[in-house]
Amino acid sequence: MSKSIDQVFVNAKQWLLSCLAGSPTSVVQVVSSLINIFALLAVFLTLFALISVLERKILARMQNRYGPNRVGPFGLFQPIADGIKMLIKEDIVPARADKIVHFLAPVLIAAVAILTLGVIPYGRNMTPFTIDGGILFFFAVGSSTELAVFMAGWGSNNKFSMLGAMRAIAQMISYELPLIITVLPVVMVVGSLTSGRIVAAQAGYTFGVVPRWFVFTPWGVTAFILFFVSGLVESNRTPFDVPEGESEIVAGHMTEYSGFKYATFFMAEYIGMFAVSGLAITLFLGGWHAPARTLEFIPSYLWFFAKLSVLLFVYVWVRGTLPRTRVDQMMNFAWKFMLPMAFTCIIAAAVWHYTGRGLRGWLWSLVVIAVVYTALSTLLDTRRKFAPRVYRFAE
Secondary structure (H helix, E strand, O other): OOHHHHHHHHHHHHHHHHHOOOOOOOHHEEEHHHHHHHHHHHHHHHHHHHHHHHHHHHHHHHHOOOOOOOOOHOOHHHHHHHHOOOOOOOOOOOOOOOOHHHHHHHHHHEEEEHHHHHHHOOOOOOOOOOOOHHHHHHHHHHHHHHHHHHHHHHHHOHHHHHHHHHHHHHHHHHHHHHHHHHHHHHHHHHHOOHHHHHHHHHOOOOOOOEEEEEHHHHHHHHHHHHHHHHHHHHHOOOOOOOHHHHHOOOOOOHHHOOOOHHHHHHHHHHHHHHHHHHHHHHHHHHOOOOOOHHHHHOOOHHHHHHHHHHHHHHHHHHHHOOOOOHHHHHHHHHHHHHHHHHHHHHHHHHHHHOOOHHHHHHHHHHHHHHHHHHHHHHOOEEEEOOOOOOOOOOO
């Protein structure tokens, strides 16, 4: 019974494809791909609408206020109202803007975000598009985001937009390096770029209790934290939403966008957040595997979305807790700390692997991480470089 529930969506797709029995193989493959695409869009657009209102409710709770509570029961219909508002708002394009580039930028950034969702395994036998180099495809497609941001800034013919785009591209490239490098230890240990095999490598339990997720190794938890922080930056989320500093450059590369085009940028940001979180779950948190053997009766896709919900809550929690960083602090952190620690994770993973993946390897891996972290913390101690801040007020 539990197996049939676990595979209910896979069986439903096979039932739909059985209606095409006798059709050419190419037709069946196209229809199968279309089913996967429509399922992804339905799930994640619904999740986007849900998180857009839940984030505001959670932030309101943290800040001791109500949040959206007027539209529908408990304010849950607020996304519908927001969508209607964005659809009927006037689409204003600057007179001297490059209209084609200005139009294509939000389309490209949304398409890139949606494409990255296709290689993530959402449950047992539930990877929409199984590609041998799925992880490579994720980053190859995802790196096109920088191009879309540049198109938005350049096409707007606005100095605020261009400056915001340049700042966004600088931070995205800076943090894309540690984002990719922290994936390498997992790929090295598993020996595959296929997301399904990476999840399969994390199956089972040590001593029958502790899951064999990579996050439970010293190099794994370090790589996961670095990956998560880099994901915050890539998604332009607080405290790294420097391209949208309202007091400096208004809305960054989105300054000259209004109506549904602006909503498309907003949607792409959230879908990118879903994709990065989904990849983090796949690489470090065991994918769709249950955290305990006694809980394996729960369908695998529910475990995946439960883990996704926790990571999304942390995104919101960070937004409600931390202030925006300065751009120079953020860039220093990327190049002087994140990047060396990312390379350290590769060395620690190699030590863990070649010392037998047991307790001995676990301890040696921890030593490598601890030594490099201590050295970087000592070298980058900023307290010695800056005098105490003195506030002076006009009399």
